[in-house]
């Protein structure tokens with residue numbers, strides 16, 4: 001799953017030096033879409049084969065915050081690599097200028113290898129594909145625009161679908177639901193990063209809704225811009 005996300009991030013990172021209208025951009029968007037569909041498929045296999053109790057009682061407890069000397073470190077999670085956030089920002093679904101999103105990225109930074117940190121850093125300064133397409137809206141009647149915009153929307157759909165699955169099936173199915181069955185006094189330290197479960201779930205839901213470009217009035221999402229792009233090619 002992680003490697004599939006890395007393939008998608010790699011393809012998207014190669015678009016901006018050539019420009020959104022370059023013929024190879026279509027191949028890169030298709031590569032990214034297919035890689036994200038693979039990531040989704042692998043998470044479905046994970047969901048179907050992993051035993052909920054084995055995960056909840058035997059694996060998860062190792063990934064709590066822990067103290068070394070005076071420093072408290074958070075536990076690891078399966079998303080501790082750059083690709084997720086590279087994809088978010090290169091597509092334009094999330095922005096480093098959105099404080100609650102950049103907080104997620106900044107918090108993750110010290111837990112990445114130097115190579116992954118470099119990748120994440122680079123994606124901050126690259127223009128995103130959604131803005132690039134909207135800036136070319138004068139060309140909406142041209143064939144390249146329609147095919148590239150259609151492929152871009154398919155990449156966004158694939159990213160959103162995998163993110164929704166991670167939340168609704170993995171986080172809810174393997175953490176929230178089993179947590180509901182244990183006594184409240186054992187709920188402390190349930191999450192890898194430390195906050196109480198309901199606080200973490202709200203933050204994770206915000207990430208999913210950004211990736212799905214859902215309409216929200218409390219956090220910035222690209223709902224209106226994605227609707228504009230759909231309208232341009234409809």
Ligand code: HEM
Nearest residue numbers: 001002077078079080084170171174175191192193194207
């Ligand atoms: C049984 C399987 C899984 C469960 C129960 C699960 C659950 C979670 C939870 C609870 C968090 C929040 C961690 C915290 O801050 O305490 C998280 C974060 C994350 N997980 Fe998973 N996860 C699973 C598998 C995966 C896989 C296979 C991937 C990627 C291939 C993944 C990608 C991520 C990412 C990127 C984050 C950071 C938050 C975000 O950007 O959305 N997870 N996961």
